[in-house]
Amino acid sequence: MTPDQTPPDLTPHHLKEEVLERSKTIPSSWYVHPAYHKLDQDRIYARTWQYVGSAARLAAHGDYMTDTVAGNPVVIIRDKAGDLKGYFNVCKHRGGPLAMDACGHSKVLQCKYHGWTYLLDGSLRGVPRFDRTELFDKKDFGLDPVCLREWQGLIFACLEPDHAPPFDEVMEGISERIAPMDLSTLRFHVRDSYDVKSNWKVYVDNYLEGYHIPLVHPDLMTVLDFRSYQTEMLKHYSLQFSPLAGDTMYGSKDDQAFYYFIYPNIMLNILPGRLQVNRVDALKSDSCRTIFDYYYDSITPEDVKGRIKEDLAFSDQVQAEDIEICEYVFNGLASRAYDQGRFSYDLEGGVHHFQQCLKRSYRAVLDEMGAS
């Protein structure tokens, strides 16, 4: 990293971890300065486990899906032995795509540009019209693999597993906590996505606190028992939970809502018989995309017309409210009027936890810069 690319405020002073009661929020430059975007992609997103989709959607040999992980195109495909394989969706000839649809079926991966063909173990098999190219060995042009893990029927991918925390350690305790619910029994229904004119960290901060619910989401107050809302912080994730407020479309007051945030950008929103997974992708320093995947215990035509339709409409409303406030906040953080704020001990512990995780990621960068 040359000096002019060095992100501002990446200093031991700003990286110091403080307890919630005494901590300031992270400096505004961490949200708004463009130098942080590449750092976030390379040192945070590429080194963590990113949710990509439902394993049950890739049931048969040759079923595939495409996605973007840490800004990189990937393809995930079921091979003949029944294993899931992940590859960068990038042909080794001149960078063409092996698959262009969001999902599909193919027994080989054929580049859509000039037709190079790869087997599902990633090896290059067919190379049309290459007889006169010298010193060319197909063995040197296999696809780059992407590491995958499956958990409760969900697929996670990591671009740099050697630099990421072990997957089982990241997810430790979640299955036990949500039992007897088993997410792998739910079926994928639909993916929505929303583009937000804000840095991704603003969106994550906002997700992690219930402080804004009374003003920003008055209708959500009728679904959640806001007074019983609690947050727990663990090493790689935090959990917000609350009982449901009486009988709602999501269940009764004996039921719990679990809102898991897995650092840095994955959310599992779990209600009885229903899972919504969010992934917040950093697009640029001033924009992000939030992916919403919906899973349900039953998807009959009546469900799709009734409770699922109602759930999607309500989520859409809450999301519109969050997007509007996040875009205002991003402009506020970018203004000359703001640098650092403080936390509510009762209601912003999750934001503090996220920001401490960020400090740890950035400290590793600073330590490496100092060592080199």
Ligand code: FES
């Ligand atoms: S880029 Fe893939 S075959 Fe040319």
Ligand SMILES: [Fe+2]
């Ligand atoms: Fe919100």
